[in-house]
Amino acid sequence: MDLQDKVAIVTGSSRGIGRAIAFRLGEEGCRVVVNYRRNKDLAMETVKAFEEAGGNAIAVKGDVSNYEDCRHIVDETLSQFGGIDILVNNAGIFFAKPFIELDPQDWEHMFRVNVFGMFNMTRCALPHMLEKGQGVIINISSIASSIRNSRCIPHPGRVAYAASKSAVNGFTLSLASELAKYNIRVNGVAPGLTDTDMVRSVPNLPERAKKVPLGRIGRPEEIAEAVLFLIRNDYITGEIIVVSGGD
């Protein structure tokens, strides 16, 4: 896929992995929608940095767990850029809590953002991809999901997060087979520990990093590179790439 002037929505791209993905797509010539939930200043900084680098981006506020907000994100994209070619469902939350302490509100919150968010955005964007006869959807999963359970170091307190990201995998593979005939590809990237705000609360992070086979945690840019690879290659669909330093 030639990315020049393509329109990409990257959810949760005011910071972290989403920001790196947005920048990478901008470097390739995409027009990018930088979605954020709360942090307008950071989102505007990202857009400004884009513009200074000669790119074209807009910031759009919206909570992906809310269907109406997702409709708004898509409507803004259409009115500013006239279409949608790429959707990266990156926005996500993480918290660790032993299962016995999880209450239904915790469970719902995790699924509202990580799973409903992906559904909401995809459901709102898809009609426009179908109309155009092409599109790419990338979902950001995690090695905490079922994809590599056998090789994961056990992490107590991850039941809700792991279940939500396993749902991301099932959604990705199933939707890929449903949409292939419409020339719409659906893939995923499953990062391991990556250097963002999300992992700064992980206890013993330096110790944990040493246990990664490659001896360090990942950089957001390394996740973005895998996303770009999956977007570019027109013959890959229903694939989930693990980017985890061997974890």
Ligand SMILES: NC(=O)c1ccc[n+]([C@@H]2O[C@H](COP(=O)([O-])OP(=O)(O)OC[C@H]3O[C@@H](n4cnc5c(N)ncnc54)[C@H](OP(=O)(O)O)[C@@H]3O)[C@@H](O)[C@H]2O)c1
């Ligand atoms: N970092 C890791 O080690 C790691 C590992 C595996 C998978 N992942 C996955 O990678 C993705 C990005 O993680 P990250 O580490 O970059 O996280 P992060 O640093 O915490 O950033 C999260 C981003 O998502 C946005 N966001 C959160 N909830 C949202 C919502 N309901 N609606 C819209 N935007 C929302 C935040 O916006 P605001 O700034 O406005 O709050 C922010 O831009 C997530 O899906 C995460 O599960 C991360």
